[in-house]
Amino acid sequence: MTTRHLYLARHGAADAFGELTGIGHRQASLLGERLADVPVDAVWHSPLPRAVASARELARHLPNAPVTEAAELVDHVPYVPGPAETPPSWAGFFDGYDDAEAASGRRLAEALVARFAKAPGTTVEETRRDTHEVLVTHAYQIAWLVRHALDAPPARWLGLNSANTALTVIEYRDGLPPTIVMFNDMSHLPPDLRWTGFPEGMRP
Numbered sequence: 200m201t202t203r204h205l206y207l208a209r210h211g212a213a214d215a216f217g218e219l220t221g222i223g224h225r226q227a228s229l230l231g232e233r234l235a236d237v238p239v240d241a242v243w244h245s246p247l248p249r250a251v252a253s254a255r256e257l258a259r260h261l262p263n264a265p266v267t268e269a270a271e272l273v274d275h276v277p278y279v280p281g282p283a284e285t286p287p288s289w290a291g292f293f294d295g296y297d298d299a300e301a302a303s304g305r306r307l308a309e310a311l312v313a314r315f316a317k318a319p320g321t322t323v324e325e326t327r328r329d330t331h332e333v334l335v336t337h338a339y340q341i342a343w344l345v346r347h348a349l350d351a352p353p354a355r356w357l358g359l360n361s362a363n364t365a366l367t368v369i370e371y372r373d374g375l376p377p378t379i380v381m382f383n384d385m386s387h388l389p390p391d392l393r394w395t396g397f398p399e400g401m402r403p
């Protein structure tokens with residue numbers, strides 16, 4: 200049985216305009232060093248500049264892996280919770296959330312799962328060996344894939360935050376539930392580069 204290994208990472212630290220900062224470049228490079236011994240088949244990234252730059256930076260350590268944009272990895276709200284599902288701290292965020300935007304986010308989230316959250320396919324090549332893919336994306340997309348892996352109710356993506364370039368690994372095998380190998384792991388980052396992307400009060 201072959202396994203699809205997904206290495207999920209939020210982009211590196213970005214500035215107010217969404218561009219990767221110097222710290223973000225260092226974080227992405229350190230993640231690339233960490234992944235250098237993994238036989239990575241492909242690096243996929245969100246179309247947004249902070250993710251594109253992070254993917255290129257980390258891929259310098261993975262010279263054999265093609266680096267390709269995947270539209271499904273763009274930042275979006277995957278599921279807008281109903282009033283009874285909304286934690287009080289999120290109420291303001293969803294207040295008056297546009298229906299068309301919610302539907303578009305939902306479609307993207309479904310496409311994200313359909314494209315990446317499954318075991319290797321059934322072609323001869325795909326059944327011959329495990330696959331290893333790096334996905335450089337955004338906090339909500341990692342939360343959505345973790346929620347999916349746990350088969351948790353849709354609103355449970357809320358509050359699953361990831362630090363910049365922290366590593367989350369999920370494995371997919373045919374006929375078995377996905378395995379979350381790790382979540383939000385920052386062990387490749389020195390202490391001063393950890394926890395960016397989290398609010399100040401939530402950095403243990």
Ligand SMILES: O=C(O)[C@@H](CO)OP(=O)(O)O
Binds near residue numbers: 210275336337338340
């Ligand atoms: O704004 C945020 O908190 C997240 C949402 O996914 O986006 P990004 O990871 O790009 O910072």
